[in-house]
Amino acid sequence: MAEYGRDCRAQPFMTSGHGSAQASAVLTAEGIGKRFGSGATAVTAIDEVTLSVKQGELISVIGPSGCGKSTLFNIIGGLITDYEGEVRIDGRRVSGCHPDIGMVFQEESTFPWRTALENVEFPLEVRGLPAAERRQRAQQFLGLVGLTEFADRYPGELSGGMKARTAIARTLAAHPKILLMDEPFGALDEQTRLLLGDRLSQIHRELGQTTLLITHSITEAVHLSDRVVVMSYRPGRIKRVVDVDLPRPRSSEIIESEQFGHLVASIWHDLREEASRGLAADEASRRSS
């Protein structure tokens, strides 16, 4: 492992060990914990999760089902407000949804009664931009995700991948400082995911957008990220951070490389144990219910 990715397990903060990283972090989550329920039935979803993301960095959080990835996404995005720890943007503590954070959701989230263009216009409409300006900006971001030709189509007329891209364009149009994505291609097949990963990688390169990606796909995490945060099964804690030192710019062709294979194998080595725990816990809970 050490040859291709750096293990940051021993470090108190997962800022990949750079001395100035903490200072230059755009997004910091410190000691995040969340319990659901109370008493004997209480479940600790995540516990003492601390991470920071630097300007322009793309970090993936990966873990087995039930490790609290989506809970972390909702806490950082401001949709869950009662939790332990704190979230900071540029050092300032934030609470609730913040205009500096743009969220892309796991579920299909385009508005079916709006065309692709009108969907992308939505955040600009909320901000009260004049119609002409928001139309121009929406067209620009729709072009960025390669959907110019489909601007007037309704989501019902688009494929799953096109809807996912529309949702990304809509979030980017709001010009967030930090892009937070929860398995944006989760509902798509592997090949489409790889191709859309290429598109995402290209957008990241063009915009230099600071991004935190929640995923359950090791391939996707290694393909896109500068660092991969591996989480343990419940309670979700950071098990390990892997630096992905593959050359950029990257395309999905990178998966053919030996380095890529080593990184995937190394992450799976850690994740396998956690995924097995998750599976066993799931089976046990189904047996008892």
Place this chain on the structure above:
Amino acid sequence: MHRWLAPAAGFAVLVLALAALEWAASVGWVSPFLTPPPSEIAAAGWRMAAEEPLASAFFSTLGVVLAATVAAAVMGIPAGWAMYRFPLLGNAYENWVAALFSAPLILLYPLFLVLFGRGPLTIGMIGFLSGVIPVILKTYEGFTAVPVVLVNVARSFNLPESALLRKVLLPAALPTVFTGLRLCFIYTTINVVGLEYLVDVGGLGFMVGLMYDRYDIPAMYAAVTFVLLISMLGFSAAERLERRWGRGA
């Protein structure tokens, strides 16, 4: 496929069915007393338009049905939204409203007769009551079925709570709300025409009964055809409104 192909096919089937009925009646396969040939029905309709107050009966029924439907929409949609917005209200009343749906509300006619007298208002009230229940239920169902993720998207963009209803909840619930409005129109029309028929207070229902009493069967069918025309107008209007307000949904 051409846009006009489906309506043209529907129209062609109707014309064929009418032609088949005309032929079956002419060769004596169906009794003209039970099912007169369409040509006789058309002639009777023409005759009624000249000799009977058909137009006023048509507009009277249409007016009562529309007034009851609009009143049911104006009161039912906010009521359904309130049941969603205040879960206590929704949990408390959903089953009650659903139970009312299967209740024979027409039995309230004597009460309304005392309150409003023997006229269109009484009939309209029965139409309204039978129509408002599906509007409330479907509006409630529509709002509760709005995917949480759409609300979360709006929140992530800091959409104010005050705009959430207008920008997200209502458009997302609109297809189901329109299902409720269509059901409302159906139940209102059935109850209004049915009561007109039973209590002789004018309108197309009364005309159907009158023609039946005169043994003028073609004219009775002509009056029934005008009732169908009201149904078609209502559905066509609902479709246009839904297309205009709920595009793509």
